Amino acid sequence: MDAYEIQAGSGLSSLKKTNRTSLPLPANGLRLRMKAAALNSRDLSVARGQFTGLQPHPVVPLVDGCGEVVETGPDVTRFRVGDRVIPTYYPGWLDGRISPHKTAASFGVQIDGTLTTEMVGPENGFTRAPRNLDDAEAATLCCAGLTAWNALFVAGAARPGARVLLLGTGNVSLMALVLAKAAGLSVLITSSQNERLQRARVLGADETVNYRLNPEWQEDVLRQTGGTGVDLVLEVGGEHTLPRSLKATAVGGRVVVIGRLSGGGDVPISTGALIGGSRSLSGITAGSRTMLEDLIRFVEVNGIRPVMDTRFSFENAASAYEHFASDRPFGKVAITIDS
Numbered sequence: 001m002d003a004y005e006i007q008a009g010s011g012l013s014s015l016k017k018t019n020r021t022s023l024p025l026p027a028n029g030l031r032l033r034m035k036a037a038a039l040n041s042r043d044l045s046v047a048r049g050q051f052t053g054l055q056p057h058p059v060v061p062l063v064d065g066c067g068e069v070v071e072t073g074p075d076v077t078r079f080r081v082g083d084r085v086i087p088t089y090y091p092g093w094l095d096g097r098i099s100p101h102k103t104a105a106s107f108g109v110q111i112d113g114t115l116t117t118e119m120v121g122p123e124n125g126f127t128r129a130p131r132n133l134d135d136a137e138a139a140t141l142c143c144a145g146l147t148a149w150n151a152l153f154v155a156g157a158a159r160p161g162a163r164v165l166l167l168g169t170g171n172v173s174l175m176a177l178v179l180a181k182a183a184g185l186s187v188l189i190t191s192s193q194n195e196r197l198q199r200a201r202v203l204g205a206d207e208t209v210n211y212r213l214n215p216e217w218q219e220d221v222l223r224q225t226g227g228t229g230v231d232l233v234l235e236v237g238g239e240h241t242l243p244r245s246l247k248a249t250a251v252g253g254r255v256v257v258i259g260r261l262s263g264g265g266d267v268p269i270s271t272g273a274l275i276g277g278s279r280s281l282s283g284i285t286a287g288s289r290t291m292l293e294d295l296i297r298f299v300e301v302n303g304i305r306p307v308m309d310t311r312f313s314f315e316n317a318a319s320a321y322e323h324f325a326s327d328r329p330f331g332k333v334a335i336t337i338d339s
């Protein structure tokens with residue numbers, strides 16, 4: 001089988017195509033013919049050595065993927081040959097409360113991931129793919145999609161009609177935008193570029209703010225919500241955006257902390273805003289398999305399609321990484337593997 005390997009911390013140039021022997025199939029295992037994979041911000045962090053739990057040896061990268069089951073171990077009960085499946089972010093986190101044990105391993109970081117023609121893994125680490133999506137679209141759900149779902153509807157507990165603030169037009173925000181609109185939420189989104197804000201409006205965004213032209217963008221958010229603020233913020237910015245996000249949050253609202261696009265340093269937080277304003281602040285990491293299954297049902301019922309930027313061939317995986325790292329894609333960058 002053909003697979004890519006990357007040496008964590010050695011940069012994008014360490015991505016190499018290689019030939020590996022097929023792994024033996026465990027009793028609870030699935031053998032997949034991989035159809036597609038997709039890139040996430042964390043995959044660049046892995047390459048740059050900025051992610052926790054990195055391995056000293058080369059690993060097959062990426063967690064987003066979609067494959068067809070070609071062989072099942074004798075103990076497998078949830079899948080049959082021919083099923084189309086996608087990985088869960090943490091194969092050990094099936095349901096319930098998060099724990100260090102459940103999140104000890106993620107595909108493409110501690111264990112081999114999806115950028116390969118053949119993948120072997122425990123059946124518990126996979127769910128069926130959504131019927132309404134093609135392979136590359138289905139491959140985009142398990143990281144940014146699952147995180148957006150958890151942030152909006154699990155940690156964020158958003159109800160129809162809630163006002164949600166999305167920061168920038170990256171993968172998590174665009175996934176959240178399409179999910180939020182399907183759920184009847186009101187979406188306010190920021191971007192550094194008016195052209196991207198226009199595209200967000202076409203996708204259903206209700207209000208937009210250019211954070212480059214308006215460095216005090218939280219003031220615009222307050223103005224656009226009649227001085228009240230939003231019910232929920234999906235905080236992907238970190239160090240330089242989190243204090244502003246808190247100011248843009250309504251009394252009783254929530255900030256779900258997801259990422260560190262603007263920096264990962266410590267942040268001064270107003271305890272008064274949390275206590276007197278009864279605001280809550282919570283961090284999340286991806287989500288459980290149950291959350292992913294809920295997301296898949298929601299995607300099917302509502303005919304949701306992820307925003308796609310570019311599809312690269314397996315042979316051109318290095319170009320996919322370059323495009324993702326350098327060109328600020330609008331939507332997911334996918335790699336088709338067996339088309």
Ligand SMILES: NC(=O)c1ccc[n+]([C@@H]2O[C@H](COP(=O)([O-])OP(=O)(O)OC[C@H]3O[C@@H](n4cnc5c(N)ncnc54)[C@H](OP(=O)(O)O)[C@@H]3O)[C@@H](O)[C@H]2O)c1
Pocket residue numbers: 040041042143144147167168169170171172173190191192193196211236237240241257258259260261262284285286287328
């Ligand atoms: N906790 C989790 O489980 C989890 C899961 C997925 C991702 N993450 C993290 O969440 C963050 C976002 O991930 P992603 O995949 O959406 O990243 P991404 O696709 O790489 O996001 C890129 C976009 O971020 C926006 N951006 C950059 N700096 C910004 C700033 N200071 N303020 C507002 N927007 C800014 C830009 O939007 P414009 O071009 O519109 O300006 C840019 O196009 C990353 O830090 C990632 O590591 C965490």
